[in-house]
Amino acid sequence: MHSFLRNLAAALAGVLALTGAARAQAVDTGHIQAELVSQEAAVAPGAVAWLAVRQKIDKGWHTYWRNAGDAGEGTKLAWTLPPGWKAGDIVWPAPKRLLEGKPPVQLAVYAYEGEVLLPVPVEVPADARPGATAQIKVAAAFLVCADICVPEDAVLTLALPVAAEPKPNPRWNEAIAATLAAAPKPAGLTATFRQEGDKVRLAITGAPLKGADMAGAYFFPFSGKVISHRDPQLVERGPEGLTLALTPGYDFEQGTPPAELSGVLALEGRAYEVTATPGPPPPGASGLGPPTAPAGRQGLPLTLLFAFVGGLILNLMPCVFPILSMKAAALAGHAHEARGARMQGMAFLTGVLVTFVALAGALIAAKAAGAAVGWGFQLQSPAVVAALALIMLLVALNLSGVFEVGTSIQGFGGGLASRQGLAGAFFTGALTVVVAAPCTAPFMASAIGVALTRSAPEALLVFAFLGLGLALPFVALSFAPSLFRKLPPPGPWMATLRRALAFPMYAAVAWLVWVLSRQGGDTGLARLLAAGLAVAIAAWLFGLGQRRSDSRARFTLMSLAALGVVAAFVVVTVPPYARPAETAELAGEAWSPERVARLRAEGRPVLVNFTAAWCITCQVNERAALATKEAADAFAATGAVYLTADWTNRDAAIAQALAEHGRAGVPLYLVYPAGGGEPKSLPQLLTSGMVAQALREAANG
DSSP states (O other): OHHHHHHHHHHHHHHHHHHTGGGOOOEEOSSEEEEEEESEEEBOTTOEEEEEEEEEEOTTOBEEEEEEESSOOOOEEEEEOOTTOEEOOOOOOOOEEEEEEETTEEEEEEEEOSEEEEEEEEEOOTTOOTTOEEEEEEEEEEEEESSSEEEEEEEEEEEEEBOSSOEEOTTTHHHHHHHHHHSOEEOOOEEEEEEETTEEEEEEEOGGGTTOOOTTOEEEESSSSSBOSSSOOEEEEOSSEEEEEEOBOHHHHTSSOOSOEEEEEEETTEEEEEEEEESSOOTTSSSSOSOOOOTTSOOHHHHHHHHHHHHHHHTTSTTTHHHHHHHHHHHHHTTTOHHHHHHHHHHHHHHHHHHHHHHHHHHHHHHHTTOOOOTTGGGGSHHHHHHHHHHHHHHHHHHTTSSOOTTOTTOOSGGGOOTTSHHHHHHHHHHHHHHHTTSOOTTHHHHHHHHTTSOHHHHHHHHHHHHHHHHHHHHHHHTOHHHHTTSOOSSHHHHHHHHHTHHHHHHHHHHHHHHHHHHHHHHHHHHHHHHHHHHHHHHHHHHHHHTOOOHHHHHHHHHHHHHHHHHHHHHHHSSOOOOOOOOOOOOOEEOOHHHHHHHHHTTOOEEEEEEOTTOHHHHHHIIIIISSHHHHHHHHHHTOEEEEEEOSSOOHHHHHHHHHTTOSSBOEEEEEOTTOSOOEEOOSSOOHHHHHHHHHHHHHO
């Protein structure tokens, strides 16, 4: 009888071992299907059981890695286990890097999408009794985000049988094993870092990196303050490893650099834990240039096609059209001279190709030297932007008839205009490329990205095809005499057209002034405006001199004009340019229902910002819309009060207020009118103008 009972107990334990883990039910938290699963259907005494919190995340939403990046918060687990059982730390799979927000204010986060398993080792005590069933419970706190961020919770349970021998769980054994195998772990890599200028160079070598595919390599730091997560990480290969150029974060800027850099190096399909110490790079960490495109990726013919199409589309970009307007005026002047029009077209093509290849060569050389530059790098320099603005201002003034240069209406400088205007056409092609480069058209971005992973000759060929696409419409027009014959004969209409085409050039000047204001702040803007005034006066003096018959007066006026132009260019090209302040201080108070009631009783308009440090959209809005001069001026002018309801840590009062306004998460922006009544809810994506308008309406309400 006793033998029968023992056998029955063993059989029941076996049944439980095969089904117990599968009995756990998933919990719907709102945007996640969460479940506690086990690699083993039954665990043995003294063994380590691998449990995992499974997250099946709704499409378009994500949760976070241990270091969330610029905003967010990783999953938190609180275990309730039988006596003697112990849970270890989460084994975090390598995350994805996601960009949230829109330029120029973007945040980078390290997150999970779709389905993810977070494995945790659980120690089973040696005295655990076979045949018993352990009741395991974990309270999981998730932060799940899309356009808004919502904290969600789940209490997950699992009945886990204990048996004399461990038994695998057929449903989850392979999945958890694969997650553990792919999880980042130490691999004997040697890593050092040192700061060089505005970059931190992280050099890593070791056997796993020898000959590895390094395209897309990325370093995910364990600390959120050591690097700028938004900036790209430039990769340089070496025979023994690689070097990453990182933008330093707060830990480097506050004066004492960190003693180590720890994190995860993620490659294509693999990830390794890395701990770097300060010092020179180990041998073989660099010297082979950027990663090459792996076999099977976009081939050279397709890249050339994309480059050509991207160059064609570039003609439609707003930053290119003003330059091409000069050539339109020039072609109009050759409407009935087919040979002159063709020569103009070929000179323009030559200027485009030479400048495209020259800029590409400079970019390739800078990257080979380890500089952190990208396409359009010439307009990252405030001095270059300011000089281009002055050149375009001179071109616009020339088109407006303030002064003349030779016989070509689009030439600039005596050396740039010949009798047929060919040097002017060449110069226009060059200027088109310099200004057009930052306007990355569709197809063009892909072509440039691939070009910079190829050999220098192939990369230069790709950039040449970009130039061909950019120049083709104008060159084709210059070789189409049938189109020219439809134009009226030369006459006063040409002067009118010329002056009309000056206005797109003035628009280009305004655009460059705006770019300079973003780069050099108020001081840089003042320098450029003063230099622009000097250039305008110089152009006027030059025009006066051209119209004077007295040679001495003409020489004096033109000399003063030349000095004015030289002085203006010196003013805008001499460093330094200070970085502009990105935000304005906006003093606020802590939110409470009582504070809102008191302010409303006083007849004050109120803006309440329901926010959290982990909310990406909140951080973007605060930088781009709330912490701006326009918003600060609106608060001052209307007497409105700014209240912050910070939900970084759980707060029942804030949760209740959100629920009262039909929200499950942040952000939420409420504007209470001065005259009473219901608050107005602002959109989840703000602009400073939107905030200012809402405050003005609230003050009048």
